[in-house]
Amino acid sequence: MSFLLSRLLSALVVMFGVATLVFLLIHLVPGDPVEVMLGESARPADRELLRHSLGLDQPVQVQLVQFYQNLLRGDLGQSLHSQRPIADMIGERIGSTAILAGAALLCAILIAVPLGMLAAVKKDTWADYGAMGFSLLGVSIPNFWLGPMLILVFALHLGWVPVSGSDSWTALILPAVTLGTSMAAILSRMVRSSMLEVMGEDHIRTARAKGLSTGRILLHHALRNAMLPVLTILGLQLGVLLGGAVITETIFAWPGIGSLLVDSIMRRDYPVVQGCVLLIALIYVTVNTLTDILYAQVDPRVTLK
Amino acid sequence: MSLRNVPLRVSIPLLVLLVWVGVVLLVPVLPLDPESINLQRILQGPQWTGWLGYDDLGRSVLDRVVEGGQTSLIVALLVVGITALTGTFIGLVSGYVGGVVDLLIMRIVDVFLAFPGILLAIALAAVLGPGIDNVVFALSVVGWVGYARLARAQVLSLKSRDHVAAAVALGVGRIPLMLRHLLPLMMAPLIVEATFGFASVVIAEAGLSFLGLGVQPPEASWGSMIRDGARYLLMAPHLVIAPGIALMLVVLCVNLLGDSLRDALDVRATPSRNE
Numbered sequence: 001m002s003f004l005l006s007r008l009l010s011a012l013v014v015m016f017g018v019a020t021l022v023f024l025l026i027h028l029v030p031g032d033p034v035e036v037m038l039g040e041s042a043r044p045a046d047r048e049l050l051r052h053s054l055g056l057d058q059p060v061q062v063q064l065v066q067f068y069q070n071l072l073r074g075d076l077g078q079s080l081h082s083q084r085p086i087a088d089m090i091g092e093r094i095g096s097t098a099i100l101a102g103a104a105l106l107c108a109i110l111i112a113v114p115l116g117m118l119a120a121v122k123k124d125t126w127a128d129y130g131a132m133g134f135s136l137l138g139v140s141i142p143n144f145w146l147g148p149m150l151i152l153v154f155a156l157h158l159g160w161v162p163v164s165g166s167d168s169w170t171a172l173i174l175p176a177v178t179l180g181t182s183m184a185a186i187l188s189r190m191v192r193s194s195m196l197e198v199m200g201e202d203h204i205r206t207a208r209a210k211g212l213s214t215g216r217i218l219l220h221h222a223l224r225n226a227m228l229p230v231l232t233i234l235g236l237q238l239g240v241l242l243g244g245a246v247i248t249e250t251i252f253a254w255p256g257i258g259s260l261l262v263d264s265i266m267r268r269d270y271p272v273v274q275g276c277v278l279l280i281a282l283i284y285v286t287v288n289t290l291t292d293i294l295y296a297q298v299d300p301r302v303t304l305k
Numbered sequence: 306m307s308l309r310n311v312p313l314r315v316s317i318p319l320l321v322l323l324v325w326v327g328v329v330l331l332v333p334v335l336p337l338d339p340e341s342i343n344l345q346r347i348l349q350g351p352q353w354t355g356w357l358g359y360d361d362l363g364r365s366v367l368d369r370v371v372e373g374g375q376t377s378l379i380v381a382l383l384v385v386g387i388t389a390l391t392g393t394f395i396g397l398v399s400g401y402v403g404g405v406v407d408l409l410i411m412r413i414v415d416v417f418l419a420f421p422g423i424l425l426a427i428a429l430a431a432v433l434g435p436g437i438d439n440v441v442f443a444l445s446v447v448g449w450v451g452y453a454r455l456a457r458a459q460v461l462s463l464k465s466r467d468h469v470a471a472a473v474a475l476g477v478g479r480i481p482l483m484l485r486h487l488l489p490l491m492m493a494p495l496i497v498e499a500t501f502g503f504a505s506v507v508i509a510e511a512g513l514s515f516l517g518l519g520v521q522p523p524e525a526s527w528g529s530m531i532r533d534g535a536r537y538l539l540m541a542p543h544l545v546i547a548p549g550i551a552l553m554l555v556v557l558c559v560n561l562l563g564d565s566l567r568d569a570l571d572v573r574a575t576p577s578r579n580e
Contacts, residue, residue: 013415014415017412017413017415017419018420021416029434030433036434136557136561139560142508142511144532145545148538149545151538152542152545242421243421243422244422247516261427265427266517281419284419
């Protein structure tokens, strides 16, 4: 119980720090942020209006307190571009990002688990080298190159899937593969090393001695135990997935938080940029905290300190 | 060890990276013209006069890939240099001094780690405005954290060793102790981390440039070339393929060398944070 409390408490501290850092972002804009956002041709009256509505005419500490208060009420401010509440804009798009991240995760697991198992079972053979070669390639190909290459082959030349958008479920395939590949590469390495470790344990030898089939041993006795360390990596990687979604959504014009972030950067709509960054980071902290807690629950060997 | 004994998985990546560095060093004397516009050659594919073809303004893709390689190398060297030095120093102090200082530094590290992948770098580059100096700044602000954590963990495990106690007993000051008695023993994992860090900085710089937050036109970066080329994907795929292959090759080779280094220096695997 004290583990749970201390974990939640430290997550809260981190979230507080994240919010502060995101708040400070707008003060890093070189020169006058209002002028940067509105452009040089803006009328002085409009500038003062924006300065006032962003609270930039007040001392920094007052702004910070105001920022925390608004945040606790779920108020992320207004978009300069569309004048709409940022929380609403993010709310409309968060579902799309969740679908994309979920599909990418599924894609990564479907590739990584069989591949990692194959590499472990056929250790030091060509199958192993091939699987690990794929893994190395997977972490070395950036998603902003893999995406256009997949579009070129599967959308433009073969015409199997649409180039971009989110109108049909087939439009989800390429973004999910693009986003999931690097995760699949990292996961398959984890599955391999984890499987190798488990396969050397006594209970596997016992199962073999009992005359169980290799398939049964792999699935029921080895994979289950091997998945535990993989689970923790999955939690960490989900965050990386959220970060990668920013670029992937941009490539495929996928209407999620990532493309909202990039569009807002181009429009210099900094309050929206702040909102998106803050939300993605908060999701990441939450997922990591949950993974930690879940891991301690699932594996009785993890000492609760 | 003679050159013949070097395994292929080390010699080939090393060769590729040496070619990269060599070409970048030769840029001042090479007859390159990455910014000259030739409207007759718009979107032409690879040919004898231009091995990698021409882009949407008729500029030589080969020359621009070389220029992009220069951008990439400079940014990666700067960022890895800055982050490895500051991160190691912060981690060293945090681990050795301990107490409130350690607690405070580790909380700051946690906050930085709460931003997945290059998200914080994107946000920083976005508010600072585009430009190569801002890219170096953004990636440095984000990158020191990994080294700090690693250095701190190393110090914590080394601190109780006998030779440190002996040095303290002999009256060695704090700073010489950290630099001469702790730092040399921490180098192996830090070098491995820096190697993988180099690969992720190369990808991150290209990623920021892909989003339009890196080098500004007409200067070239592999990332901005991929972004600009993506508009002509069907007509002129070489615009995207060429910089992408260069980027992938460099990252792949650095990662391969990192793997070999890790095995050679016998460093336990550290989970990397590249995207």
